[in-house]
Amino acid sequence: MLKQSVPSVMQPKAGEEERVELTLVDPREIMRECLAAALAEADQAFSITALAALPPSWRNGFPTGRLRIALLNGEKGDSAALxxxxxxxxxxxxxxxxxxxxxxxxAASMVDALGAGAAAVVPADASLDLLRHVVRLVMAGGTYAPASALQALEPGPAPKVAKPAAVAGLPPLTPRQAAVVEALRRGKPNKLIAYELNMCESTVKVHLRTVMKKMRAQSRTHLATMMGRHEALALSA
Incomplete structure (x- = not known):
């Protein structure tokens, strides 16, 4: 549960470049204050608010309208809560x-956080410099997950997909298209599909648009429903 807490805000100095607004959420006072101070020292563009938890009054919008990124502590190991x-x-x-x-x-917490929409997951033992660069990357619209997390998720080479017989009414799909659609059918978001299949999120979208056109599906949900009615995916040679 996110509970009320009094924020500790590090204000920008006069004449500095435009600030990146960060909110660090961590119930451990010493850890959050130390990390907030270290990040502020490492990058003068960071304007940091350190909180034990988010105040309920912020649930319908921010008082200042300035906060953009949340740095959330997820070290408890409760992936569902995270x-x-x-x-x-x-x-x-x-x-x-x-x-x-x-x-x-x-890996479980990292994958669940990504699946919930987190732009990045960072190991708690990562260097301050890495965290600083990840914040910059996310502000630029990028995403990040450590290689160790992806290796833990997929410890070995992906199993080969057997080529099933063609199903009447189902257009042929390439192996990559079939893999993307199968992940979609299981309810996974584009970002997680991209991580698991080692491809760009934009490539996932291209595959989905192509298959939607082949199947004449009107939406992702429509496509997932249509594919769920078939017992096998027809793969092209």
Whole structure:
């Protein structure tokens, strides 16, 4: 649960470049204050608000309208709770992006945070310089996940998909198209599909648009429903 807390705000100095607005959410006072101070020292463009939790009054919008990114502590190992907090930050609290700080090797929390919409996940033992660069990357519209998390998610080479017999009424799909559609059918968002299949999110969108055109599907949901009615995917040679 996100509870009320009094914010500690580090204000910009006169004459400095336009600030990146960050909100660090961590119930551990010493850890959040130290990290906030270190980030402010590492990059003068960061204007940081350190909170134990978000005040309920922010659920319908920000008092200043300035906050953009949340740095969320997710080291407890409760992946479901972390995903719920990410969803709340991006929804009722109105943040543009969320960066989740997860325990090293906690692939479940990292994957769930990404699935909930987090723009980046960073191991809690990462260097300050890496975290600074991830914040900059996210502000530029990028995403980030450590290689170790992806390797933990997919420890070995992806199993080969057997080529099934063609199904009447189903147009042929390439193996990559079939993999993307199968992930969509399982309810995974584009960002997570891209991570799991080692492709760009834009490539996932291209595959989905192509298949939607082949199937004459009107939406992602429509496509997933249509594909779910077939027992197999027809793959092109």
């Amino acid at each position: 995903a719920a907090d990410v969803t709340a930050l991006l929804g009722p609290h109105g943040f543009d992006h969320v960066i989740a700080l997860c325990a090293k090797g906690d």
